[in-house]
Amino acid sequence: MRPLVAALIWLILLGGLTLYMTARQGPNRAISQELSRAEGLYSLVLTPTFDVEPDPFALQTDSSEKPAALVVKLNGTELVRMVEKVEGGKTIRVEPIKGLVQGKNEFYFEASPLIPEAQRSEALRVRILRDGRIIEDRSFWSEDGVRIAETFSVNLETSKPSQENGHEH
Amino acid sequence: MLRALGSILALIALMAGAVDAQQSRSADRSDRKLMIVCSTTQVADFTRQVVGDRCQVHCILAPGADPHTYMPTPGDAQMTAKADLCIQNGWHLEGKNWMSTLAKDAGKPIVTCADGVQPIELETQGEKIRDPHTWLAPKNAAVYVNNIVRGVAKLDPANKADYEARAKLYLQQLRVLDSWIREQFNVIPPAKRILVTSHDAFNYFSQEYGFKNQAPVGWSTGSEVGAGMTPERFKAVVNSIRSFGVKAVFVETSVNPKLVREIAREAGVEVGGELYSDSMGPAGSAGESYIGMMRENVLTIILALK
Structure with missing residues (x-):
């Protein structure tokens, strides 16, 4: 009888402890959200007014990796990464834009002007087209040649796309 | 029955004590900050910008001291012996390579900040010397910061993201500094x-x-x-x-x-x-x-x- 009681108490104690530990760790569920893909053919057209060069002040976590001259991210995922110099006035076209969803989409742009040109204000023109029609056209300015690092959001509805914007310096 | 209950309670108390001791030991380990020993004041400043309060940063040279002529003391050797990582400027800025000698003698890993900078070569008395004063251009200081991030992240991979975030912000400050210097010299x-x-x-x-x-x-x-x-x-x-x-x-x-x-x-x-x-x-x-x-x-x- 006594060994049975001891075993029972042990079981209760260990079970309680296991339950407590599991509850404390919390459910490790991945937060998933069903997002519908935006309909239509979307294109991104970028035109810098300046020569874009790899940024000597970029964080390089790997010594063999080249610093980027131009980076575009969509909803946190890298869409464009150019490590070679891009001539000013030259147009960069991305078609189709993969990863656009219905609702809010956030773009992030990063471009570095040449250091000796750092005294001039420069701009990066960004156009977004849907089925060949411009739905967004804006320019991001860099004061005194400081690297352009900007975000803006585009709200894509099923019927009519509209926009809202944000600013980051 | 009472005896059985008593023995179980005693066992639980013993286990709780053991768990507590184990926890405090691991807490001690995690509380002990990594120790980084730097040779020059600039290198120490870059390192502090990257690691923040996560590591202890010690600098061998006092402000105003000349790295070319400095002679290491027994205290420097003791400090290096306790270090987890040593960081130097390199390229013979530390006269007769005193920092790498200290690190080598103590068997500690060392990061050379100037590595990766495009050197200016000085030709003197038939020898080519890489000018070690590279940090006086902010874009070279950025190379130092990147070398430090990689060295520290290798040592403490658990906090890599934190070091990288700090470094990224500091690199932006260096870019602004560079831009400001150009504007001023106009x-x-x-x-x-x-x-x-x-x-x-x-x-x-x-x-x-x-x-x-x-x-x-x-x-x-x-x-x-x-x-x-x-x-x-x-x-x-x-x-x-x-x-x-x-x-x-x-x-x-x-x-x-x-x-x-x-x-x-x-x-x-x-x-x-x-x-x-x-x-x-x-x-x-x-x-x-x-x-x-x-x-x-x-x-x-x-x-x-x-």
Whole structure:
């Protein structure tokens, strides 16, 4: 009888402890959200007014990796990464834009002007087209040649796309 | 029954005690901050910017001390023996490689910050020497920061993201500093951009911002090849000052000012002020940080030369 009681108490104690530990760790569920893909053919057209060069002040976590001259991210995922110099006035076209969803989409742009040109204000023109029609056209300015690092959001509805914007310096 | 319950309770108490001791031991381990020993004040500042309060950062050189002529003490060896990582400038800035010798003797890993910088090679007495004063151009300071991030992240991978986030912010500050320096120097006509200092520390700075530089003492104030003052160099500097109509010459905070004062007298020009070169300033001074020392240097040069 006594060994049975001891075993029972042990079981209760260990079970309680296991339950407590599991509850404390919390459910490790991945937060998933069903997002519908935006309909239509979307294109991104970028035109810098300046020569874009790899940024000597970029964080390089790997010594063999080249610093980027131009980076575009969509909803946190890298869409464009150019490590070679891009001539000013030259147009960069991305078609189709993969990863656009219905609702809010956030773009992030990063471009570095040449250091000796750092005294001039420069701009990066960004156009977004849907089925060949411009739905967004804006320019991001860099004061005194400081690297352009900007975000803006585009709200894509099923019927009519509209926009809202944000600013980051 | 009571005896069984008693023995179980005693066992639980014992287990709880063991768990507690284990937890406090692991807490001690995680509380112990990693210790990083740096050779120069600039390297220590970059390291602090990257690691924040996560690691203990110690600097062997005191503010104003000359890395070329420094002789390590037994205390430095003891400190290095406790370090988890050593960080140096490299390229013989630390005279006779004293920092790498300390690290090697203590069996500690070492990061050389200057590695990866495009070097300016000085040819002297038939030998080619990589000028080690690379940090005086902010874009080279960015290379230092990246080398430090990689070294520290390798040592403490659990906090890699934190180090990278700090470094990214600091790199932006370096970019702004660089841009500001270019804007400030616009007020000095290119023909007047001549920088005469005690020793050859400003080659990278001059290359970056369009200065010609002259120094009576070579690349090192120590006794290495190509270092020190020669009568030829002295004469060449005085002649340059006269022929280019230089308004002022500068002393360095970490170098004896006697020689530059002598040159100023000989050439009939003013001493324009003190520049931070091989060392930052003491705590509480304008040059206590890298960005602060660069800002002060630029303002001192502009006030004297414009």
